Amino acid sequence: MSTDTVTPTDLAPLTEADHIRLAEQHAAANYAPLPVVITSGEGCWLTDVAGNRYLDCLSAYSAVSFGHRNERILAAAREQLERVTLTGRAFHHDQFGPFCAELGALVGKQMALPMNTGAEAVETGIKVARKWGYQVKGVPDGQANIVVAANNFHGRTTTVISFSDDPDARVGFGPYTPGFRAVPFGDAEALAAAIDEHTVAVLLEPIQGEAGVILPPSGYLRRVRELCTERNVLFIADEVQSGLARTGRTLACEHYGVVPDMYLLGKALGGGVVPVSAVLADADVLGVLRPGQHGSTFGGNPLACAVGRAVVGMLATGEYQERARVLGEQLRERLDGLLGHGLTEVRCLGLWAGIDVDPALGTGREVCERLLAHGVLAKDTHGQTLRLGPPLVIEPDELDWAVDALRASLTDLA
Template sequence: MNRSTDLIALEEDRGAHNYHPLPIVLAEGEGAWVTDTDGNRYLDWLSAYSAVNFGHRHPRLVAAAKAQLDRLTLVSRAFHTDQLGPFSAELADLCGMDAVLPMNTGAEAVETAIKAARKWGYRRKGIPADQARIVVFDGNFHGRTTTIVGFSSDADARDDYGPFTPGFDSVPYGDIAALAAAIGPDTAAVLVEPVQGEAGVISPPSGWLKAVRELCDAHNVLMIADEIQSGLGRTGYTFACEADQVRPDMYLLGKALGGGIVPVSAVVADREVMDVFLPGTHGSTFGGNPVAAAVGREVIAMLATGEWQRRAQELGKHLESALAGLPRGKVTAVRVRGLWAGVDLAEGGPTGREVCERMSRLGVLCKEAHGSTVRLSPPLVIEPDEIDRGVAALKQAIGD
């Protein structure tokens, strides 16, 4: 496979660190496919990571962006536009909540939620000043800002970035007893991924999210669901929390909310929480800009029919069936949630990174997680034969 000069230079520059990048894909894509600058085509199974649940250049989303580009594109945050109000109302309705605070990136949404939870703790719960605490979970991934990596258990994300922001308590994911022990009178919130995507598509035990909700209710603690990866159709539900019939106090959304067209994220909550922010106390320079809001509205309209959620469920069954044929002895576990899967590799075989590099040479893009796991995130527009093609590449990359 040909590679660009820039990629070769980068590889040589980092050669001492054993750095092996995947292909840089810069040319346009369509549907489930992308094309690099040398004309090589790839089936994109990175879409939960790259935020294109609905595929590359979905015509409805492109049309929404183009229509807005012919009108107002950016505006001072002191003004509303004809897109921001409807976007906020439609997203609030999709979430079954009252208020939306639009942002740009997932990490920005998480940081906003942390601020809201702390302020809610002081203004509503009566936690003493500067004593608010938030419980998080081992194996989490919520972003890469300094505050967020400070409560990460991933050394690659955390090392060499301290000192870190205090006020976080991390407990084992899926352990309700550990969570109960960590909640105290100064706990303002529990921040949880309903499915840990970056960790390798890890789901908690059955009933655990309901138990988290009950603990939060019992102790007057906010439940914040980070659905930036798991939300908006990926797991076969609009939100992964819905599979357990759980309604959090805050949803954090991003990635697919921008449809692969523009960066869009949002914090969604009821006013009892969101109204702790008063004019001038929080903001985002580009949050809720007209182009982002227009694309976000079209994403919401597509999800409102339930078509994409059903498609994720149906194609997920096809993916799970295809993955059942992976070579025994080379794979130790396969986890599937909707159209999303994590494949754990056995010791002694290729690493997750090596498998992903081999797959890229076979024309399929995916991502490793924590060394020994391959994460598969096909776009929701993928067809069954393309799933079969991707799984065949995975089998070849793992080896018989």
């Protein structure tokens, strides 16, 4: 097939190889996807253009936590599609207020600021923290700083990559935005030393997802909370990946007994249908914003709010949190059985696992390629690490099947 010109009528007969070739020739190479072309999905399963089925153990980085084509979420989307999908924030609409109130009640915060992507939520949190620092704390204009953790991942906007230490995300995109100080994740003393009179916030992932599902040391987040309270600094928890039942609780922070001043949510909030994110805080924090100081044409649109309300309603029952907790114990037990058999470390909380592959065996990417051959879709990170995060609707036997496929993949490389 020639790819010099492509019209819509040419697309129906394309093979998997044709699709991949088109992508390689006409799309910017900002990803290196596995060689599979998905055409449909249902629950935990995805089907490619050749009719092969795969168990999805990535969930689009938790964005499809409730499974592909979840009927309750789709029903909310269909109903809203027939009414109105976008008004802009120049007007009220009948989904906005209820969405903000219901989401706030779910996480215990008074106010919500809906946006679209996780990165937008992070950028919004940064702006709110700076505004709060100048207006409430009394930091001199232009002097605010925010303390972050090394090996973080908060998105890929220009500001966010300015405090990333991932060379792929950062190198070649300067000049960088000032005002950030990075300290080792888990080192409370380094964090304490980095905070000064001009610090307005500490921004952390309670569990570092992109870094490989890195769990915080015992007592670390409690100490972060204490330091922020003592120094009059906002504690911002980026729960874009870890939040909304992924770890067996509504929010990962709950495992550690801490309540941040601000939550950043996204991914699962859109039910795998539309991008939905939100910043949640009490009125003394989010109340610093005034009309015109921040906004988004699509943020909080009727379709997004309707989908988000369906997700919040599902989470309000606690069913998905409990599924993630129980199945997470099963996942951890099965993965632990592979230690010394191709895996060197397993980190798991709920249905979220980071597993380190023995370098003598191969890379995380090579394991993912073998998993693909065995009918399982997963994603590597940072060379030797594999991440597993299946939809929360996965069944126990499907979870066992995925781990069996991982065992077979490791055996293939031995």
